[in-house]
Amino acid sequence: SQTIHQWPATLVQPVGSPLSLECTVEGTSNPNLYWYRQAAGRGLQLLFYSVGIGQISSEVPQNLSASRPQDRQFILSSKKLLLSDSGFYLCAWRRLELGTQYFGPGTRLLVL
Amino acid sequence: QKEVEQNSGPLSVPEGAIASLNCTYSDRVSQSFFWYRQYSGKSPELIMSIYSNGDKEDGRFTAQLNKASQYVSLLIRDSQPSDSATYLCAADFGNEKLTFGTGTRLTIIP
Numbered sequence: 076s077q078t079i080h081q082w083p084a085t086l087v088q089p090v091g092s093p094l095s096l097e098c099t100v101e102g103t104s105n106p107n108l109y110w111y112r113q114a115a116g117r118g119l120q121l122l123f124y125s126v127g128i129g130q131i132s133s134e135v136p137q138n139l140s141a142s143r144p145q146d147r148q149f150i151l152s153s154k155k156l157l158l159s160d161s162g163f164y165l166c167a168w169r170r171l172e173l174g175t176q177y178f179g180p181g182t183r184l185l186v187l
Numbered sequence: 188q189k190e191v192e193q194n195s196g197p198l199s200v201p202e203g204a205i206a207s208l209n210c211t212y213s214d215r216v217s218q219s220f221f222w223y224r225q226y227s228g229k230s231p232e233l234i235m236s237i238y239s240n241g242d243k244e245d246g247r248f249t250a251q252l253n254k255a256s257q258y259v260s261l262l263i264r265d266s267q268p269s270d271s272a273t274y275l276c277a278a279d280f281g282n283e284k285l286t287f288g289t290g291t292r293l294t295i296i297p
Contacts, residue, residue, distance in 0.1 A: 107283060107284075109284065117289070118275075118287060118288070118289035118290055119231075119275070119287045121284060124283065124284050126283060132283075165230055165231075169285075173219075173236065174219040174221075174236075174279045174285075175221065175233060175236055176221070176233070176277070176285055177233060178223075178230040178231050178232070179230060180229075180230055181229075181230045
């Protein structure tokens with residue numbers, strides 16, 4: 076069976092500090108991978124997605140970046156965090172043959 | 188712009204009644220639709236997928252798709268307090284990603 080991991084689960088960072096969030100998927104190969112952010116009480120905002128190693132599509136211009144160094148690894152980064160980067164960050168993978176998408180447990184980020 | 192729209196609610200339903208959640212979408216090309224449940228503080232969980240017109244039942248959940256009218260709905264029978272959550276509708280517009288609605292918050296009143 077497939078599982079998706081995210082870490083850390085929670086993170087408190089000062090403004091201006093760097094960020095690295097990691098997502099890994101087990102039990103599948105060549106999945107589409109996605110990063111979303113959800114502000115408190117709001118909907119899902121798609122940040123980045125990847126259809127393969129090294130292939131990144133950005134949905135919203137901002138101070139975040141994403142990388143996919145391995146088939147089942149997806150990393151979200153920032154060089155300098157802003158207060159507005161606070162939120163619930165969700166990684167997801169997609170089963171292409173059915174189109175179904177599954178979310179990881181998420182990372183709750185608070186920027187102070 | 189390809190969109191998915193949901194009534195944000197909140198929707199309150201008495202325990203044991205049928206909860207009806209609705210979603211409309213903007214693109215007739217869409218073939219696949221999905222319902223997710225998100226408990227407060229947790230990540231969304233896939234509960235139903237539907238690919239063809241008509242009804243699809245899974246336990247207490249029924250998804251209904253009407254492509255001509257461009258809407259998809261989720262019915263929850265015999266609603267339980269544990270069904271209280273935000274429900275997200277999503278559509279596959281064939282562009283490598285799902286488009287999500289903003290979600291409907293459902294509260295089941297004991």
